Amino acid sequence: MRLLSDLMSPRALERVIQDAAQARGLPVAGLDRPALEDILKREVFKRLQLSVPAPLAKKRVSEVLAELLLADQAGAAARSAPAGGPDAAEAARAEAARVVSQLEEGLRRFALYFDWPETQRLRGVLGIARQQQQDGQAPAPLLQEGQDLLGALERRLQEELVIQAQDLAELRATFARVQGLGSRDVRRVEGLINQIAEAQDQQVLLPAEVDRARTLAFKLRRSLESSVVQPGGGAAALPADAQARVQALEQEHVARRLSDLGNEYALLFELRPDLAQNHEKLRETHAAGTLRSESAEAWQVTLAEARRGALEQQRNELAELDGRFENVQDSPAAQDARLRLEVARSILAGDGLITAELRELSTTLTALNSSPETMDHLLEQQRELAELERAARDVPGAQAELSADLAAARSALVLGQVPDLGPLWRVLERHMGRAAQQREDFDARADHVVEQYDRVRTLAGETTQSLGRLAETLRAQRRLGPMSPQARTRYAQTLEGAEALLIEARAEYEAAQQVTSTFGEDALSGLLGLFDLGGDADAPELAPATGSSEDAPARRDQADSGLPHGAWTVTAGEITDGPAEEGAAKVASLLAQAAAAGLHRLDMGDASHVWSARLGQSGDWRLARAADWDTLDREAGAWLDG
Structure with a gap:
């Protein structure tokens, strides 16, 4: 029934099945596949419709029915296998050994991510399970928890790989812009990109390398945007648009840093609400555009110090609990609690916070010290509350x-009282239904963005390239299974960014279509990556720009103008600076009519070159050409934007 786990709580599903079985006069253990199918189609489907739309409920029930059929077929095959195997006890030990081996293999796979809470807990669970197995006990609950942790680790790995792939794409785009700087940091970024790309191919995370590469790339971009040079080599004051780009770069860098810190110190924020409030204040300051990267780095140092203090405090709390457990009378429940205490000790030894574990152990201790009449009930409630x-x-x-x-329920258990958790489960299920519907909506929006991107992807330009990177991220996010809240938030952010870029890309595409209809398909197909400016004798003539050659401004050669290689300035459809070339003259004629159509930026491509043009405030165009976009950006990008 795991396919329903994000729509309906296990407790609620269990109650529905129990009530349905009782209504049919059957024990739950005696339900066969036809009876389960009937319950799913009737009671479970009806219950799901309380929290999710009927189509979604029907879809999930159908998926469970298909899984039931497969399970029934597998069971039939197992029953038809030859008898004469080991007895039940031996089979249980063999199965436990198999699961322990599986957990050990999984732990080795995730050993690189030793600071993840799931890895720390799995290490503790596996250590206790091994010990129990050696003592001849059957650690079934621990093994089940270990398998659940492996599933959580796999989910987190896939989510983090999506982030790393997006980071890699952005790093490559940034490297193309800063490659021309040729500094030692540029070479370091290139080396880090190669390392990250190789790791991504192997499904391995390199968070430290990604962080270093992003920091270096940010500094290089900031340096590139801050260096404005006038034609002829003279330094110029930083224009307002360049200042805005530098500010946007810094705010983007700070936003990512704050997001990473929020994820890294989530458990600390649960323990220290004051730190969570300070983090939120920093996010608000960032939203106002006034938070510097140095402030985010200082905050990281503060959080690291607070975490060290929290670990020391929890070591003392665990030692105190350990001493109190020594006075508890031995019983199966006490033995189970001591096992969980050992798991908590192992997590703490790996520098993992154990806030939830300490809370559960404390309430368990209260239950163990209560009267025999209420102990079992309190322990059951405590387990349900933890779940x-x-x-x-x-x-x-x-x-x-x-x-x-939840806090009130915990307080009640500490006092030996039994809280009613039913209303809390119902609130949770309501949110589960909303989350499931939200995921359906997110997936539909992602499909729409990807479909629309495929229609405009032939339009050259920075907007379309950025949209393409986000579309690829959406494809990867769309393929993820059940998402963590953090992954869901990133999904929403990617959608918002992609949808905003899609609006811009559509506007550029429609503008290109408008110019195409004015000048002819052949003349302006370069806007769609098809324009041939190679001087073919059969190329169509462009409409001449207004004004005669006598009225055109005097043109200077490129060698005298201080322009980048393959660059021109254009006024009123005529080249004023730069070498005389037929292809450039055709584009210059085109720019006059593009300005009349309200365009201020054109990115084009012909059979052998790419072209980019920017309209300045004075009405003059800056035009540049190169063999590819990376070269154009490296050689003339700063000049075009200046």
């Missing part, structure tokens, strides 16, 4: 709404 809290963390909006009620 509820874990589930709420994975559902957007649920933890925020339930935080006060």
Whole structure:
């Protein structure tokens, strides 16, 4: 029933199946596939419609029915296998050994990510499971938790690989812009990009290398945007648009830093609400555009120090709990609690915070010290509350709404009281339904963006290139299974950015189409990557620009003008600076009519070159040409933008 886990809580599903089985006069264990199918189609489908639209509920029920059929076929094959195998106890030990081996292999795979909470907990769980296995015990609950942790690790790895792929694409785009600087940092960025690309191919994360590459790329971009040189080599004051670009670069860098810190120190923020509030204030300052990168770096140092202090405090708390458990009378429940205490100790030894574990151990200790009549009930409620809290963390909006009620339930358990968790489960399920519908909407929006991008992708230019990178990220996010809240937030951000760029790309595409209809398909097909400015004798004539050659401004040769290689200035459809070339003259004629159509930027391509033009405030165009976009950006990008 895992296919329903994001729509309906396990407790609610269990109750629905129990009630349905009782209504049919059957025990739950006696339900066969036809009976389960009937319950799914009736009671479960009806229950799902309380939180999600009927089409989504029907889709998920159909998926579960298909899985039931496969499971029934597999069971039939197993029953038809020859008998005479080991007895049940031996089979259980063999299965436990197999699972332990599987967990060990999984832990080795994720050993690189030793600072992930899931990895730290898996290491602790596996260590205790090995010990129990050696003592001849069957660690079934621990093994199940280990398998759940492996699933969580796999999900996180896939989500992080999507982020790394997006970072890699952005780093490559930035490298193309700064490659011409030729400094030592540029070579370092290139080396890091190669390392990251190789790791991405192998499904391995290199967060430290990505962080270094992003920091270096940011500094290089800032340096490039800040260096404005006038024709002839003279230095100029930084124009307003260049200042805006530098500011935007810094704010983008700071935003990513704050986002990374929020994810890295999420457990610390749960323990220290004051730090969470300070982090939110920094985000608000960033939103106002006044937060510098140095402030974000200083905040990172503060958080690291706070985390060290929190770890020391939790070591003391765990030692105190350990001493209190020594006075608890031995029982199966006490033994289980001591196992979980050992898991917490292992996590803490790996510098992982154990806030939730300490809370659960404390309430467990209260239950163990209660009367025999209430102990079992309190322990069951404590386990259910822990399950509820874990589930709420994975559902957007649920933890925020339930935080006060969860705290009240924990306080009740500490006092030996039994809280009613039913209303809390219903709140969680409502959020689960909303989250499932939101995911459906996100996927539909992603499909739309990708489809629309495919229609405008032939239009050359920075907007389309940026949209292409986001479209590729959306494809990867679309393929992800159940998402963490962090991944869902990134999905929403990618969609917002891609949809905004899609609006710009459509406007550019429509403008290109408008100019094409004015000048003819052949004359302006370069806007769509098809324009041939190679001087073919059969090329169509462009409409002449207004004004005669006698009225045209005097043109200077490129050697005398201080222009970049392959660059021209154009006024009123005539070249004023730069070498005399037929292809450039045709584009110059085109620019006069493009300005009349309201265009201020053109990016084009012919059979052998790419072209880019910018309209200045004075009405003059800056035009540049190169063999490819990277070369053009390197040799003339700063001049075009200046």
